[in-house]
Amino acid sequence: MNHADPHASLAARITEAGGAVPLLRGSNLGPYVFPGIPAEYTNWRDEVRAWKDSVALLEQSYHMTELHLEGPGAIAFLKEFAVNKLDTFPVMRAKQLVLAAPDGNLIADAIIFHEEEHFYRIVGAPFASDWLLYNAENTQHEVKATKFDNWSAGVVPRDVYRIQLQGPNAMELMMRVTGGNVPEVRFFGIGEFQIAGKTVRGLRHGMAGTPGFELYGPWDEQTEVRAAIEEAGADLGLRKAGSLAYSTTAQESGWMPMPLPAIYSAPELQEYREWLNGYYLESIGSLGGSLVSEDVADYYVDPIEVGYGNLIDWDREFMGRDALLAKRDNQRRTKVTLEWNDEDVAGIIAASLFTGAREDAEKPARYLALPSPMYATFESDAVRSDGRTVGVSQWNSYSANGGHVISTAVVDLEFAKPGTDLTLLWGEPDTRRATVDDHAMREIRVRVAPSPYFDKVIKSGDNDQVVAAAR
Structure with a gap:
C-alpha cells in the first residue's frame, strides 16, 4: 500500500507505518496554510x-469547513457526541460545539449556528465536520448532513x-x-x-x-x-x-487551534479510521516538535484542561462522558500562555542562519520563522522544569501587540501560576521529515502567562480588550 494512494484508509496507513506516531511524524506535510488570501495585504x-x-x-x-445539519433529529443526533448543553438552543443563536472521543480526549471544537428551526451550520477546522459527517451516515435520527470543504480541498464557490x-x-x-x-x-x-x-x-x-x-x-x-x-x-x-x-x-x-484530534487510538473508533482516507487532513497531517512519545495519546488534550469544563452537560449521556468525568475529578493539567524569552528567540534565529552564532559549529538551530514558527500540521513541544517534562506547547506565534513570541500550552497544575519560569525544548529530535532541516536542539526560557493572554497582559491605557478568536 502506498501512502500516496488517496484511497488508502487512515487505518491502513497506521498499520503500514507501524503505528499512529510513526505515521504522523513521518508525514512531510508542512504547517497549515490559510488558502484564498495573500500572506500580507499591507504588512x-x-x-x-x-x-x-x-x-x-x-x-x-x-x-473553514462547513457542515450543514438539516432535520428534526439534528439535536438528538448531536447529543450523542457533543459534550455541551444543547437543550436550550433557540434559532438565531450560536454555541461552541465540543466533541469528545470515547477516552474523554478532545476530537475537535467548532461553532454551531442555529439558523432555522431544523437547520444548523457547523463552522471550523475540518475535524468536527468529518467526525459528524461519518456518524450522520450511520445514525437512526432524522438528520441530513452536507459538507462544504474549504479551499485547501479545492477552489470552488x-x-x-x-x-x-x-x-x-x-x-x-x-x-x-x-x-x-x-x-x-x-x-x-x-x-x-x-x-x-x-x-x-x-x-x-x-x-x-x-x-x-x-x-x-x-x-x-x-x-x-x-x-x-x-x-x-x-x-x-x-x-x-x-x-x-x-x-x-x-x-x-486563548483559543487552542487544531490540537491533534483524539481519533488515532481508541478501539471504538477503528471503523472511523477505516472510513477516513487520503482526502482527509487526519490521514495526511504531520506531527512535529520536541515532545517524543510512542503513545499517540500523549499528544492529545482533553476538553477540561483546555477550558471547556463549564460547557459540559453532565446531566445526560454522551460519548466519552465517563472518561471525561474521571478527568474532571483528577485534573492534572490546565491551559496557559507561554511567553518566550526574547533573547533566546533572537539567539535561535541567529544560530539557524549565521555560522558565528552557533554553539555547535556543525549544526544550526532549528529555523524559527516569524510571525508563525509552526512547521507541522500539529505541533507538540516539550515544556520542562529541571529537565522533566511538565507540559506541552502547541500553536505558537509572534504577537505584534504583545511584542513576544507566545504559545498556547497545557502544563501540570503545579506549574500553571503566572510568572512561573520553565523551558521549552525547540527542535525535532531524530526527525524523519524532509521538511525539517538538520539542526541541534536548543532550550528556550519561557514564562507562564494567563490564557487569554491579551486582556490580562497587554495593556494600553483605557483601551484594554481581548481579540475575538478567529477560527
Whole structure:
C-alpha cells in the first residue's frame, strides 16, 4: 500500500507505518496554510495591531469547513457526541460545539449556528465536520448532513462568504455600513441587517472588550458588501489581515487551534479510521516538535484542561462522558500562555542562519520563522522544569501587540501560576521529515502567562480588550 494512494484508509496507513506516531511524524506535510488570501495585504505587523488599535477585517471565507445539519433529529443526533448543553438552543443563536472521543480526549471544537428551526451550520477546522459527517451516515435520527470543504480541498464557490470585523472601531464601522441599524444581540447571538442593499447576518462575539461581528451572507453577494465595508472603514484605520497576521490570532485570545484530534487510538473508533482516507487532513497531517512519545495519546488534550469544563452537560449521556468525568475529578493539567524569552528567540534565529552564532559549529538551530514558527500540521513541544517534562506547547506565534513570541500550552497544575519560569525544548529530535532541516536542539526560557493572554497582559491605557478568536 502506498501512502500516496488517496484511497488508502487512515487505518491502513497506521498499520503500514507501524503505528499512529510513526505515521504522523513521518508525514512531510508542512504547517497549515490559510488558502484564498495573500500572506500580507499591507504588512503583517500593522495588520495584527489593527485588531487592538483600530479595526481589522479577518477573512474566513476560504479556510473553514462547513457542515450543514438539516432535520428534526439534528439535536438528538448531536447529543450523542457533543459534550455541551444543547437543550436550550433557540434559532438565531450560536454555541461552541465540543466533541469528545470515547477516552474523554478532545476530537475537535467548532461553532454551531442555529439558523432555522431544523437547520444548523457547523463552522471550523475540518475535524468536527468529518467526525459528524461519518456518524450522520450511520445514525437512526432524522438528520441530513452536507459538507462544504474549504479551499485547501479545492477552489470552488461556497454557500456563504464569511468575514470578521474586530477592534475598537468595529462598532463605528458597523454603524456606518448598516445606516445605524445594528441590531442589539447578546453574546453569540445572530442578528440580520442590510449592507449595500444585501441581507447580511452577523454573529456577535462577546470575547472582545468592544463589540465585534462575524458577518456572512450568500456567496454571490459578497462583492458589494466588501466594497461598502472597505469604503466606510478607510478613515477608521481598517486593515485587511493576510494569512501571516491571521495565523497569530489564536494565542492572544486563548483559543487552542487544531490540537491533534483524539481519533488515532481508541478501539471504538477503528471503523472511523477505516472510513477516513487520503482526502482527509487526519490521514495526511504531520506531527512535529520536541515532545517524543510512542503513545499517540500523549499528544492529545482533553476538553477540561483546555477550558471547556463549564460547557459540559453532565446531566445526560454522551460519548466519552465517563472518561471525561474521571478527568474532571483528577485534573492534572490546565491551559496557559507561554511567553518566550526574547533573547533566546533572537539567539535561535541567529544560530539557524549565521555560522558565528552557533554553539555547535556543525549544526544550526532549528529555523524559527516569524510571525508563525509552526512547521507541522500539529505541533507538540516539550515544556520542562529541571529537565522533566511538565507540559506541552502547541500553536505558537509572534504577537505584534504583545511584542513576544507566545504559545498556547497545557502544563501540570503545579506549574500553571503566572510568572512561573520553565523551558521549552525547540527542535525535532531524530526527525524523519524532509521538511525539517538538520539542526541541534536548543532550550528556550519561557514564562507562564494567563490564557487569554491579551486582556490580562497587554495593556494600553483605557483601551484594554481581548481579540475575538478567529477560527
